[in-house]
Amino acid sequence: MSDDFERRLREHLHHEASQVPQLPRELRGRIRNGVQPRPRFGMRAPQLAFAAAAGVLAGALFFGVRNQQVIINALPAGIRQLIQPTPTPQPFVCTDRPGGNPSVSTQVTDIRWARHDGYDRVVVDFSSGIPSYDLTRQPTANFVQDPSGQPVTLDGSAGVKLILRNTDGSPSLARDSKPGFPALREVTQLGVFEGVLTYGLGLAAPTCERVLELSGPPRLVIDFATSGPAPSASPTPTLAPSATALGQFQCVDASGGRDAGPVQLKAIRTAHQPGYDRIVFEFSPGTGAVPPYTVTRQSSTHFVKDPSGQPVTLKGSYGLRLVMRNTTAYGAYQGSSDLTPGLPALLEAAQLGDFEGVNSWGLGLARNSCMRVLELSNPTRLVIDIQTP
């Protein structure tokens, strides 16, 4: 059993840990310098590519192949890209896209956009090579600025985040523009920090994209489809959203809040209302703001605890994961860390973690339900309504 001494010990350890406010920049640099690239081959990559190409070419000539395209197709992809003038347009896909070259360090010289038949195009021009990048889709047009953490909402109802590493932005680049195209509604620079340049793209609706890496000048092209069926942001919901005075129930992930400083979780309440189950997270008075949060839907009740990584399974068949940043339940929340309200939709709510300022909860749901998330004040509350039949 935990007694007063163990409580004091726990508080003391958290206090000692808080004396280390951040990872020192110098230590970060030492780690970066110590991480060496791993050689994968005995021969260097260019030598290997050249040897492979020469071998294939010699083989093709030996067997009397005269068709140039056959020879080109037989070459390794890297060599083929160099000698083929135009890349074949790829199909539009509805997935996140990583790419680029991690060894490239470059600058964005321009970012531009245009409307075309069937798609809206964004082009990012680089001074030298295409850097490592991540293109991440999201079901809202809400973004977080880097490094301030301030939320920003763009035009549109969906978004794509573009992260460019080892990249600086030219001072002449526009910070925010609103093309107002059928798919592409807004482009904004979310941040330039420690060699990472981030853009948020606001989209009219969840849209599939096509990504091309082109050269002369090096540029990254992102096309957003404007015709054809739009993809749904989530698996087929079992309940149709319905409008109410408090806002619509939606079958997509949610995020919001504002980072105004550390927040303490004070109480959690649950209740059934006509048409929905409600769970309320109430915060101690202080910043007066709901902390930054994400609510992520999932098609199981299997969660992972933080920081142990241990799996935990809640009641029900679908789940929601709530992650609140700059938040702790420590010291203020006296309630249970595993609630089983047994409501029509909400069967269980369990704390998954409360570590390093991140407080997370898993919600076990009886079925795949749409939800509505509200941020309320006096007292400061985050409310999640889960639709019931």
Add this chain to the structure above:
Amino acid sequence: MLMDPVLTRVIERCREGDRDAFEEVVNRYGLQVLRTARLIVRDEAVAEDVCQETFLKAWRRIRTLRDEEPGPWLNRIATNESISACRRRSRFQVLAERFGRFGGVKREVSTEARLDLARALDQLAPDHRAAIVLHYYQDLSVEETASALGAPVDTVKSRLKTALRRLRELTGSEEVS
């Protein structure tokens, strides 16, 4: 085990040798590793060395990480590195005192003294302190603590019990019966 899809992709890129991706791992877990090391080794500079060595080892072994959350994996490496660093420092102190140099580093403390918790924690054996940090700071269960330390559950229970008793003695706290 389920893993954040973005994190899964980052780890895949690390396995392919992408150092930028590994920097994202450092950004995500660096502070947690540094704080844990600092609590165990009780020295800022040594904790930074432990943190550096933890991530360099992780980079070298990243291909052994399969469908596993990197957090607990890094935690295991950091805890073991911290305990090793404490032992190395202890051996150095013994040698230094034997040769009459660098004397006065170790604090002699009477068990009757009423120490604050920070100084009491200094007095614990490294593996006992590691168990305390994992259980009471990271809120790991006894089983999870045992897994992180690579020790049997009964051993960890014993270490926690002994360490708590020692801390109570050093701080003059009464045990609740």
